[in-house]
Amino acid sequence: MRRLYPAGLAAVLFILAAATILIAAGCYHKTAAPVPVTVEEKKEDPLPRLAAEEKIAGYARPGALISVYELSRRLDDPGTFIIDTRGRSFKVLQASYPAGHIPGAVPALHSNYCHPTYQGRIGTPLQLQDFLGRLGAGTGNEIILYGNDGLQARLYWALKMYGYDQVRILDGGLDKWKEAGFDVAIAATRRPPGTFEFDLAGSKAEQMMATAYEVAAAIGNSGYVIIDARRNDEYLYKHIPGSINLSSEELFNQDRTFKPAHELRALAESKKITPDKKILVYSNSGVRSSLVWFALSELLGYPEVKNYDGSLQEWVKLERETEKGLQTARPEPEKRRQ
Known part of the structure; x- marks a missing residue:
């Protein structure tokens, strides 16, 4: 004998049956896994x-x-x-x-x-x-x-x-x-x-640090080169007698990296700074002179380079002689000509 249901109950049963079918269908159709996003790594030049x-x-x-x-x-x-x-x-x-x-x-x-x-x-x-x-x-x-x-x-x-x-x-x-x-x-x-x-x-203090007495003794000695590492305008205003100007700014490329060895060597040699000389470098307070010391001693391998740490500040305080303008030639002391 066929069982009859009230209209409202039949509607509810129909909805439940449809929901069951949809859930069952979901079991057979899994959601696709997300595709991983590939970020291209920046390559170094x-x-x-x-x-x-x-x-x-x-x-x-x-x-x-x-x-x-x-x-x-x-x-x-x-x-x-x-x-x-x-x-x-x-x-x-x-x-x-x-x-x-x-x-x-x-x-x-x-x-x-x-x-x-x-x-x-x-x-x-x-x-x-x-x-x-x-x-x-x-x-x-x-x-x-x-x-x-x-x-x-x-x-x-x-x-x-x-x-x-x-x-x-x-x-x-x-x-x-x-x-x-x-x-x-x-x-x-x-x-x-x-x-x-x-x-x-x-x-290596004796090999690397110059004193005022050593600088004074080097003036006019052809075996030495005294270098002023300051800007040219500072050099022209006042410098140690007989010193030549090699500004620390001349050591660098535009990006503040050091110039390559062949350019540094050409720069030094253009100013008659050669590795056979004993080289003493000064600035105002031994800071910029340390850059020139570094370029000559460490980058070019010049064997005898010293940084005058007291530099012009100490030299003036000791009331040592200074010059203005371009370098003037000085005769070598008599006892050194022998």
Whole structure:
């Protein structure tokens, strides 16, 4: 006998049956998995990196410089310690470092590694050890220095002079880093204090630092060249007698990287600065002179180059003679002609 349902109940049963069919159909037709979006990785143009490597390999001491490309691959290396040397004053440091720096770099205030007694002169080995340890550097770190006014070269010169050889200058500094497209950091880098010690048995102060007495004795001596590393207008206004002008600005390409070895050599030789001479370099306070020292000693391999750390500030304070205008020829002292 056929069972009859009220009209309302029949409608409900019909809806339930339709829903069951739709659910069952969904079991057989799974939703297609989303197609992963492929993001094309930005490819590095190898030509600038290869050009930088080739240029640096052409220097007498390639290990004195590091390119921004090599440093970018070493940021996560715990043995790499980067120092931002742009802090010529506290005001300059406040305006530069927080505005952007290489990730992991710590800032260095110039006055913290200057001599406590002799204003502007480089600090003692013990002072620099304490300074670097407080920054977080440890003995054995490879120290990478970058700056924009010569302090990177001055600190490099000091570390090498006190016997620490694991130090390099970043070619082109922060500007080159940005130009290459690498990220900069804003937040300050905090490192725990480290233990840093010089091996003073390897100190080369006598070979690398000139004194006022040595500079005075070199005037008129054909075996020496005294170089003024300041701008030409500064040189013309006042300079040490017999010195020649090789401005630190002449060492750089437009992007603030060092010129290649053959150009630096041609520049030096055009001013009669040759590796057979004993070379003494000065500026106002031993900063820009350290750049010329670096180019001649480290990049060209000239064997006897010294930085006069006291420079013109000390020379004038000692009431030594100065000249104005172009270099004038001076006769060699009688006893040196023999």
